[in-house]
Amino acid sequence: MSKIKIDTIAALSTPAGRAAISMIRVSGPDTFDILHKVFKTGGKRPFPLHYSAYFGSIVEPETGFVADQVIVNTYLAPKSYTGENLAEISTHGNPVIVSKVLSILFKNGARQAEKGEFTRRAFLNGKMDLIEVEALSQLLYASTNTQARLALNQLDGLPSKFIAKVREELLNQLVQLEASLNFPEDSIESIDESALKNSLQKILSELCVFYENAKNGSLISEGLKIAIVGKPNAGKSSLMNYLLGRDRAIVTDIPGTTRDTLEESLIIDSMPLRLIDTAGIRKAENTIEAIGIERTEKAIDNAFAVLGVFDGSRPSDKEDLAVLEKLKCLDKPVLVIKNKSDLPQQLENDFLSGFNVISVSALKGEGMAKLINSLTDIVKSQGIENLEEMVLLGASQINALDKALTALKRAESGIGNIYQDMLSIDLEEAVRELGRVNGETVDVNTLDMIFERFCIGK
Numbered sequence: 050m051s052k053i054k055i056d057t058i059a060a061l062s063t064p065a066g067r068a069a070i071s072m073i074r075v076s077g078p079d080t081f082d083i084l085h086k087v088f089k090t091g092g093k094r095p096f097p098l099h100y101s102a103y104f105g106s107i108v109e110p111e112t113g114f115v116a117d118q119v120i121v122n123t124y125l126a127p128k129s130y131t132g133e134n135l136a137e138i139s140t141h142g143n144p145v146i147v148s149k150v151l152s153i154l155f156k157n158g159a160r161q162a163e164k165g166e167f168t169r170r171a172f173l174n175g176k177m178d179l180i181e182v183e184a185l186s187q188l189l190y191a192s193t194n195t196q197a198r199l200a201l202n203q204l205d206g207l208p209s210k211f212i213a214k215v216r217e218e219l220l221n222q223l224v225q226l227e228a229s230l231n232f233p234e235d236s237i238e239s240i241d242e243s244a245l246k247n248s249l250q251k252i253l254s255e256l257c258v259f260y261e262n263a264k265n266g267s268l269i270s271e272g273l274k275i276a277i278v279g280k281p282n283a284g285k286s287s288l289m290n291y292l293l294g295r296d297r298a299i300v301t302d303i304p305g306t307t308r309d310t311l312e313e314s315l316i317i318d319s320m321p322l323r324l325i326d327t328a329g330i331r332k333a334e335n336t337i338e339a340i341g342i343e344r345t346e347k348a349i350d351n352a353f354a355v356l357g358v359f360d361g362s363r364p365s366d367k368e369d370l371a372v373l374e375k376l377k378c379l380d381k382p383v384l385v386i387k388n389k390s391d392l393p394q395q396l397e398n399d400f401l402s403g404f405n406v407i408s409v410s411a412l413k414g415e416g417m418a419k420l421i422n423s424l425t426d427i428v429k430s431q432g433i434e435n436l437e438e439m440v441l442l443g444a445s446q447i448n449a450l451d452k453a454l455t456a457l458k459r460a461e462s463g464i465g466n467i468y469q470d471m472l473s474i475d476l477e478e479a480v481r482e483l484g485r486v487n488g489e490t491v492d493v494n495t496l497d498m499i500f501e502r503f504c505i506g507k
Contacts, residue, residue: 057083059154060162061147068142073150075159076167080134081123083158086110088121088138097123097136107138107150110157116149117141131167132174172488179446179488180209187270187441192314193321199269199439208440209487211259215252216483219457222248223476226469242464245472249461256457259440260450266439267447268353272314272323273428276348278375279358280368281328284388287411288358289313289326292421318425325352349375354382354427361408362392365400373401382427390415442486449485456482 057077063070075083081097090096090105097103101123107116120139129135140150155161168185171177177185181204188200222245268274277285293313311326325348328341349355357376359369376383385404387396391413407423409416442450460475484490 057159058162058166059151059159060167061151062137062167063142065144065147066142067144071140071142071147073138073140073147073154074135074162074167075138075154076129076131076133076135076162076170077159078134079158080136083154084121084136086157087153088119090121097125097134099123099125099128107140107153109153116153117146119150127174130176131170132176133170178209178213180212180440180442180486181206182488183443183446184441186443191270193316193319195319196270196321199266200441202439203266203441208259211255212483212487215256216480216487216489218248218252219476219480219483223473223480226473226476246461246464249457249464253454253457253461256450256454260447260454263440263442263447263450266441269321269439270441272321273353274323274325274348274351275354275356275424276325276327276345276352277356277358278327278345278349279372280360280366283358283360284411285358286311286326288356288386288388288409289324291411291414291417292324317421318428320425320428322424349379352381353431354384354424355379357383357385357404358388359386359396359401360389361387361394361396362389364395365397369396369400376404382431384420384423384427386420446486449482453479453482453486 055078057075057079059073059075061071062074063072084097087107087110088096088103088105089108090103092103092105094101094103103121103123104118105121106118108114109116117140122137122139124130124135124137126132126134138150140146151161168177168182172179172182184200184203188197188204191197191200226245277289279285289311292315313324315322315324327345327348355376357372359365359372376385383404385401385406387394387401387406387408388411390408391410405423407416407420409420411417456475456478460472460479463472463475481490
């Protein structure tokens with residue numbers, strides 16, 4: 050999909066399989082020429098009219114064979130999803146019928162659409178920018194109401210307008226700076242560095258908030274990662290199984306049963322979480338266990354919050370102390386859990402001092418309601434529940450935004466300290482990277498990777 054194509058495409062846009070109705074989408078310059086050949090309607094209205102529905106039959110022009118009775122909805126360019134002439138054909142949802150209708154379309158001038166090609170054409174024709182494309186992708190794959198709501202909020206175009214406004218402001222500053230540097234003989238007014246600094250500080254402040262909202266949006270779209278850590282046999286896997294409501298992790302009395310990280314999705318109070326059961330933190334006894342512990346460290350680094358699990362039925366030891374010291378060093382929310390409350394307690398009362406400790410029994414469910422409430426409180430305390438302000442960006446877009454912020458910070462701190470041509474370079478980089486965020490300067494290879502995530506009919 051590295052080349053821009055202007056031919057006519059067709060694809061099934063509803064899930065494959067038997068259903069009451071299936072919908073085939075056709076888009077491109079020859080859409081209605083093709084339909085004039087294969088679609089016969091008995092109505093008296095001219096075909097096609099904009100935003101109109103027609104009942105009729107899809108037929109083979111050569112034989113007159115009727116493939117199906119259908120309803121065709123028509124949208125004339127540029128007022129369509131793709132910005133091109135577009136038709137949506139509602140057929141009976143039998144795979145045999147759908148295949149026949151598509152075959153007729155392909156024989157008469159359409160070709161099979163590639164992944165995400167309808168949305169790619171919408172982007173190339175200015176119907177949406179890259180931020181809206183990302184929101185649409187997230188909406189299609191949302192697994193919770195919270196994720197779907199976040200994606201829908203972004204489709205209103207406000208994040209796109211914000212990036213476009215900031216980019217235009219910086220571009221204006223860059224044009225004025227370049228003009229004063231390159232055409233001094235034309236008496237062009239020189240840059241007011243004090244005013245430029247104030248402007249950049251304001252933009253930086255707004256972009257930093259936008260960046261934090263984008264990071265929070267990524268957390269929600271992927272699910273907030275909660276790492277469960279502790280020494281072997283502390284009850285980490287039992288805790289995960291109880292929260293999931295099923296036996297996902299293997300539970301035995303043998304230390305070191307969990308050799309790798311296990312990830313599973315969970316919804317608490319409409320918030321998507323990713324529970325990560327990790328290998329026990331201790332001195333590894335073999336290569337496999339060492340790899341598991343290394344992955345535990347990585348899971349902790351990437352987690353939104355950490356659940357530290359301790360066995361309340363046993364006195365503390367060096368392994369417990371190692372886990373505790375690890376938790377004390379973390380710069381992220383930590384919940385300390387004293388497990389096995391159903392057994393006689395031997396863990397020292399002061400060992401976990403300084404932490405808010407929750408006593409639970411992962412075996413019998415004691416204290417689990419309090420644990421879930423505490424997890425909910427952590428999410429709220431981090432401002433994650435404020436969905437209206439969040440932004441959904443892809444990894445490449447967040448990277449571009451980060452580069453834009455870095456360039457702007459260099460420019461702002463350099464005003465009065467470096468030559469103005471160096472300021473110009475930093476401003477130019479910021480403008481270019483912001484263009485990668487909303488797609489105004491995105492390269493073709495990046496587009497290919499983005500639209501590969503979409504299904505064929507989207």
